[in-house]
Amino acid sequence: MKTVRTSPHIHGALRTDKAMLFVILALLPSALWGVWAFGLRALVVLLVSIASALLAEYLLGLVSKEFTLRDWSATVTGLLVGMNMPPEVPLYIPVIASVFAIAVVKWTFGGLGCNWMNPALAGRVFVFFSFTSEMSSFSLPRVFAIDALSSATPLSAMKTAVTAGAAGRSTELLSGTIPVTDFALSISDKLGISPYAVDAFFGNVGGCIGEVSALLLLIGGIFLIATKIITWRIPVVYLASFAVLSWIFGGIPYGQGAFHGEILLPLFSGGLMLGAFFMATDWVTTPTTPKGEIIFAVGCGFFTFLIRYFGSLPEGVSLAIIMMNIITPTIDRFVRVKPFGYVKKPKKEKEVKA
Amino acid sequence: MKLATFRRGGVHPDDRKELSKDKKIESLPFPEELVVSMSEHLGAPATPTKKKGDAVTRGEVIGTANGYISAPVHSPADGVVTDIRKVRVQSGAVSDAVVIKCNPEQSNPWTEKHDWRKESPEALLSIVKDMGIVGMGGAAFPTSVKLTVPMGKEVDTLIVNGVECEPYLTADYRLMLEKTSEVLEGAMIAAAIVRPKRIVIGIEANKPDAATLMENTIREKNYQVEVVLLKTKYPQGDEKQLIKAVMNAEVPSGKLPLDVGAVVCNLGSCYAIYEAVVYRKPLIERVITVSGESINNPKNILAPIGTKFSSLIDFCGGEKDDAVSTVAGGPMMGFAIYDEDTPMVKGSGGLLVLPKLIDDFSAPCVLCGKCVQHCPMGLQPNKMFRNIKYGNYQAAMDLGLMDCKECGCCAYTCPSHLPLVQGFKLGKKMGRKKK
Numbered sequence: 001m002k003t004v005r006t007s008p009h010i011h012g013a014l015r016t017d018k019a020m021l022f023v024i025l026a027l028l029p030s031a032l033w034g035v036w037a038f039g040l041r042a043l044v045v046l047l048v049s050i051a052s053a054l055l056a057e058y059l060l061g062l063v064s065k066e067f068t069l070r071d072w073s074a075t076v077t078g079l080l081v082g083m084n085m086p087p088e089v090p091l092y093i094p095v096i097a098s099v100f101a102i103a104v105v106k107w108t109f110g111g112l113g114c115n116w117m118n119p120a121l122a123g124r125v126f127v128f129f130s131f132t133s134e135m136s137s138f139s140l141p142r143v144f145a146i147d148a149l150s151s152a153t154p155l156s157a158m159k160t161a162v163t164a165g166a167a168g169r170s171t172e173l174l175s176g177t178i179p180v181t182d183f184a185l186s187i188s189d190k191l192g193i194s195p196y197a198v199d200a201f202f203g204n205v206g207g208c209i210g211e212v213s214a215l216l217l218l219i220g221g222i223f224l225i226a227t228k229i230i231t232w233r234i235p236v237v238y239l240a241s242f243a244v245l246s247w248i249f250g251g252i253p254y255g256q257g258a259f260h261g262e263i264l265l266p267l268f269s270g271g272l273m274l275g276a277f278f279m280a281t282d283w284v285t286t287p288t289t290p291k292g293e294i295i296f297a298v299g300c301g302f303f304t305f306l307i308r309y310f311g312s313l314p315e316g317v318s319l320a321i322i323m324m325n326i327i328t329p330t331i332d333r334f335v336r337v338k339p340f341g342y343v344k345k346p347k348k349e350k351e352v353k354a
Numbered sequence: 355m356k357l358a359t360f361r362r363g364g365v366h367p368d369d370r371k372e373l374s375k376d377k378k379i380e381s382l383p384f385p386e387e388l389v390v391s392m393s394e395h396l397g398a399p400a401t402p403t404k405k406k407g408d409a410v411t412r413g414e415v416i417g418t419a420n421g422y423i424s425a426p427v428h429s430p431a432d433g434v435v436t437d438i439r440k441v442r443v444q445s446g447a448v449s450d451a452v453v454i455k456c457n458p459e460q461s462n463p464w465t466e467k468h469d470w471r472k473e474s475p476e477a478l479l480s481i482v483k484d485m486g487i488v489g490m491g492g493a494a495f496p497t498s499v500k501l502t503v504p505m506g507k508e509v510d511t512l513i514v515n516g517v518e519c520e521p522y523l524t525a526d527y528r529l530m531l532e533k534t535s536e537v538l539e540g541a542m543i544a545a546a547i548v549r550p551k552r553i554v555i556g557i558e559a560n561k562p563d564a565a566t567l568m569e570n571t572i573r574e575k576n577y578q579v580e581v582v583l584l585k586t587k588y589p590q591g592d593e594k595q596l597i598k599a600v601m602n603a604e605v606p607s608g609k610l611p612l613d614v615g616a617v618v619c620n621l622g623s624c625y626a627i628y629e630a631v632v633y634r635k636p637l638i639e640r641v642i643t644v645s646g647e648s649i650n651n652p653k654n655i656l657a658p659i660g661t662k663f664s665s666l667i668d669f670c671g672g673e674k675d676d677a678v679s680t681v682a683g684g685p686m687m688g689f690a691i692y693d694e695d696t697p698m699v700k701g702s703g704g705l706l707v708l709p710k711l712i713d714d715f716s717a718p719c720v721l722c723g724k725c726v727q728h729c730p731m732g733l734q735p736n737k738m739f740r741n742i743k744y745g746n747y748q749a750a751m752d753l754g755l756m757d758c759k760e761c762g763c764c765a766y767t768c769p770s771h772l773p774l775v776q777g778f779k780l781g782k783k784m785g786r787k788k789k
Contacts, residue, residue, distance in 0.1 A: 003678050004692045006776035008762035009685040009708060010367055010521065014724065016717040016769040071717055113718040113770075231727070288723030288736055339732040339754050340362065340594065341604040 019229045019283075020072035024079060026220035027278060031083055033216050034209035037141035038087035042209045046082035049094040053078030056102040066111070073112050077101050080120035080278065083210020084271065084318075086138045093131055097123035117325045118282045121318045128318070138206035144179050153207045154178055154196050155270045156314035158254075167255030170194045170265050178205070197264035205269065214268040221277030230281040233293045234300075238276045241301030243267055246309070253309050272304065275317035285325040292328075292335040299324045357559050359585035360595040363730035365763045367521050367588055367686065369560060374645040374652040375524045379532055381656045382669055384456045388430055388660035389441055389697035390416065393449030395488040396495045397423030402452055408435045412461050413636050416452050425486045425496045428636035430658035431456040443699050444682035444689045451697065454660070464633040475547045478631060482547070485630035486637045486700075490622035491515060491591070492683055494701035497623050501547045503612065510615030512550040513600055514541045514624055516557045516564070517584060517591030520684025523704040525641040526621045528654045530557070530564040533625055534571045540628030541619070542577060548617050553579045554600050555621075560586045588686060589761040593618045595730055607757050622703065637700055644670045646706035648677035657698060663705055664694040676709040685711075686762045717770035725764035725774065731757050735764035735774050742781035751785045758782075 035043045057074035061067055068074070081097045101123030106115045128135045138153055152160065154174060161173045171194050180195045181204050188195035199205050203213025211217070224230045243263050250261025266272070271279075280286065280300050287296050300320050307316025393399040400417030410416055410429040417427035433456040441451035470478060483498035503509055514537075518526040529537055545553050557565045565581050572579045584590050584599055594605045596618060603614040611618055619627075622640065629635040638659055645652040650671030657666060663680065667673055681688040682696065683704055698705075725735035733754045741750040758778050765774040 002680050002690070002692055002694075003710075004690040005679070005712075006773060006779065007681075007683075007685075007687050007689065007760070008766050008775065009679065009681050009688065009690065009706070009711065010766065011712045011771065012365065012367070012767045014767060014769040015715055015771070016720055017715070019769055111718065113720045283720045283722035286721075286723075288721055288726045288734065290727065293723075337726060337729075337732045337734060339607060339757060340598075340730065341607045341609070341757070342732070343606045343608070 014228065017071045020076050022224065022227055022229055023076050023278070024072065026223045027079055027083065027210065029216040029220055030210050030213050030274070031079065033203050033213045034083065034087070037143070037203060037212060038139060038209060039142070042087040045085050045087060045089060045091070045094055045209060046079065048091050049082030049085065049098050050075055050078035052095040053081065053098040053102050056099045057107075060103060060107045064107070064111070068111060071112060074102060077106070077119045077123075080210075081123050083274065084120065084124040084208050086135060086207075087209050088137065088139050089134055093127050093134060096130070097127040100126045113284055115284055116329065117322055118279055118285050121279055121322055121325075125318050125322060138208075140179070140206050141204055141212065143181055143204050152177065153269065153314065154200060154205055154265060155308070159314040162253055169254070169256070170196050170262055173254070194262065194265050197262075197268055200265060200268035207269070208271065211271045211274045214273045217273040217277055221273070224277065224281070230277075231290075231293065233290060234281045234286060234297045235276040237294050237297035238280055238300045239267060239272070241298045242272065242304050245301060245305040249305070250309055266308065270308075270315050271317040275304075275321055276300075279317070280321050280324070285328055287328055287331045287335065289332070289335055289337050291337070292331045295331055295335060296324050296328060299327065357583050357585040358556075358599040359587055359590065360598040360730060362732055363728045363763060364587040364589065364595075365728055365766050366586070367766065369521045369586070370645075371522065371524050371527070371560070373522065373647075374643050374654055375527060377524075377528075377653050379528050379641055379654045379656050382658070382661060382666070384431055384460055384658065385661055385665040386456060387436070387662075388433075388454045388456060388658060389451050389662060389695075390427060390430065390454060390660035391441055391443050391449050391451045391697060391699055392417045392427055393443060393447055394427055394486075394494060394659065394700040395425045396493055397421065397425075399449050400424060400427045402438055402450055404435045404438075404452060406435055406437055409433070410435060410454060413463060413638060419483075423496055423499055425488050425498070426484065428486055428638050429454060430638035430660050432460050433457050441697065442693070444691055444696055444702060446689065464629070464635040467632055468634060470543055470546070470631045473631075475549070478543060478547050481631050481634070482627055485626075485635070487623060487626045487630055488637070488700050489620050490626065490640060490701060490703065491620040492687065492701050492703060494699065497619065497627065500617060500619065501544060503548050503617075507612055508615060509548045509550040509612070509617050511552045511554055511601055511617075512541070512545050512548055513596055513616060513618045514553070514555040514621055515591055515593070515596055515618050516555055516568075516621040517596060518561075518621075519558060519586075519588045519591035520686055520688075520704070521588075522645045522706055523643045523684050524645070525643045525654055525703050527561050527564055529621060529625055529641055530561070531567060534567055535575065536628045537621060537625050538568070538571055538575065538577060538579065539632070540624035540626070541579065543627050543631050544617075544619050544624060550617065553577075555579060555581050556584050556596050556600055557581060558586050558590055559583050589730055589763065592730070592759065592761060594759075607754070640698075640700065640702070642666065642698060642702055643704045644706075645704065646681075646708045648674045648709045649707040650674060659698055659700055661698045662695045663691065663698065666698070666705055667694065667707065673707045674709075677707045678710045679708050681706040681708060686766065687760060712771070715771050719770055719772055722769060724767040724769065728763045728767045730761060730763060731759065733758055735778075738781065739772060739774050739777045742777045742784075747781055747785040747788060750781045755781050755785060
């Protein structure tokens, strides 16, 4: 007996569950770097996040009588939550974040494809505002070989300095607060860039487990673009709009004036790379049209800039992306593709009442 | 050299043409029985003129055209009408069909050549009409209607569609290689009818040998014809995409190619026009590619219209054990058939026996936007599908559902394997019903 189905009878290689596996694969280098830099404690945090996300997904699946672990989306959510945690975080925090992400943000709205906010980011923001002090105490990576808990990230240290009234470039503001590697110093001597930017690029800074190495995130992101799982539009436009805004206006709060903002350090530090390549490109919560994607990415860049430089928080990526997630349905409603052979409909003439 | 193409959307499926591209066209020995459907073409079905028990000769009219958009049907063989019954053709439509028992000896009355250059365009057009020529790319729109240029309209470009962008199919490619000058002469006849300013043959870049052969023959015969190489991208062979690639003009939604001054004629139809005008031979046979991973010997076959698909499969050495589906047409837009005794019609360009190529994966829509990026018509399949799913057919129509041509790019790329094309077919039907 032959199978009868509607055309097409062949299919492209892309598949939702395989795409999720590829995302995990792309995230792994950065996650492993985090584990190497911050020790086994970081691995425990990652595993706890993933396990609690999977458990939440499984239990809720029992309620709604679906088995959805196979699509790997819960694993991606769990991994992203874990990568957004400081390495020394108390273990109940990633559990709360994962469960909030899966249960409240995703399952309540109908599961995969129906959430209107990136679950992992929503989980992170939820615990960030609930446990702010635990979420903002970081440890230094292994290269510095000092056991210093509650070391600041470059971004938060700069924020603290500026709030205290200091002004200047990152090299002046951060010296003494944040250690630098000799390697970074030698490169910065040669190229004349901030050594902190070099350290942030290679992942020798304090921060969340998965966000420290901009280089490895970049490699993972390029892998995703090459495998056509994401398009270049969102990450490139997001990073570019943020870099341009930082350059133009970023110097103002630091007393440098317009067009003197730093670009490299803000680009490489904090969650920007992780956000631009892995969070802002989430299929479900971003616009579907190419034009919409660009609007979305510019919005992300703008809000990240606004929060980082003029808000009271050192970090803006997660809030910026969540804000644009909320606007996404509106973008999708109004930004349409121009259909092939589009004919503008003539406006109906208003009937004149006698 | 920069290849012409359409700008938006499209997909790049593996073309799998190597299975049958080097197989010469073979003639199928006459099967015992032919089932000739009266609904060979788009438009009104023909009216059968024969009764059970009547003798028919090869090329005799057995169904007369019924209305303007219709075409007559001719007997593909000498034989006796054994039955007139309802039959389901590949598209799923049910129509009357004349069942003919073929005689063991078959005549071939078409040997004398006619000089068409003396004929008027009107006379040529009426020959095309009487010989039952239809578009042989699949939709089977009557060619005479297509070649009728209304008063006051001018044809800028006549495009001969030799693109064959569907994977697996090689029937048009073989015609280009083996019947080069005949195809070109057919195109010149079509040009004599519509009198275009420019004649173009569009060929996809994956058939460079056919393009070279065409160019050489054109030079030899001193025709005013251009060969345009097109980027290998599905659906390059669709009428609207081809016009966009060759003329850089978009056919407005709901309008015909003539509105931008284009007439597109399938390459197989050009060959049929040649035979009809030069030999007065009606359209009673065509070249069909029988291919797929699960057929023993893929072939390009010249078979009479009305041949059952089962006889074609037998001629190709039968199917392998892993055969899962039989598809009439190409893999992107063809119809899966459940009854292998379904007869061939004038639009059947391919018959594929395929193993299991698509897994049973399914997931909800994840709003990835792949369908939007790949839709060659610039539609938003995700939104239309959602509306159709919830029975909101009018909303789907407002989003341009009627511009969808079911090319399958959206469903091909959908990572969640949503049955998008199935949804659009249903939506169109329901939407039309409501109006």
